[in-house]
Amino acid sequence: MPQLPTTFAALGNATRLAIVERLLAEGELSAGALQADSITPPAMSRHFKVLREAGIVVQRVDAQRRLYSVKPEAVQAIGEWVLNFREFWAGSLDRLDAALKEAE
């Protein structure tokens, strides 16, 4: 499991964040379906690699297609990081803790 800075760094790029958001909203999608027309396929391919290596997405092979989906643990790790500092929120978010635990 990669470090949190690595996760944040991977999401710190608008193209990659958009990929992850589409996968979260629509579920598993192929590289082709995720292709943005403002960028070339090789560039997209490298973004997928960054996301894979950061442990944010997993790749599944189906013939020539590469199907991607988000790893729940990655998003959950971010949620838990926020919750780790819930004292900062003056205790108003205590229920988040239980909720995140349930999702495990």
Next chain:
Amino acid sequence: MPQLPTTFAALGNATRLAIVERLLAEGELSAGALQADSITPPAMSRHFKVLREAGIVVQRVDAQRRLYSVKPEAVQAIGEWVLNFREFWAGSLDRLDAALKEAE
């Protein structure tokens, strides 16, 4: 208010994430108090600038000292991003939504 990719990018560096975590845990601290000995003051200063420009911290001036603290909205924005995709968690995190709203 900066974009989410900018926020993630700012936290995507181990030194800056450590700064933010100390501020969250200990509250307002001066640049000097946050100084890591593995890095020079100028380098730290530039990290503070990145965090300021990303809207993650605010600077307060006290004589020669610069006092930093975390902007709650920034951490909250991350929490809300996670929650925006709560359907992904099979509805088990619905309560997070209410909790984050309370913290506003």
Next chain:
DNA sequence: TCATTAATTACCTCTTACGTTAATTAACAT
């Protein structure tokens, strides 16, 4: 005033990130 403390800005170096086009690999379909 002059030295000290706190932090930043200027300048330079090196590495990584991100994009492109061209070439390649792999699986299908005819």
Next chain:
DNA sequence: ATGTTAATTAACGTAAGAGGTAATTAATGA
């Protein structure tokens, strides 16, 4: 076999990120 589709790897250029030393600004204190 051959062409087509899907995606990646190779090779290359440019820009941004992160670090250092030296110089500078600003406030304090003797």
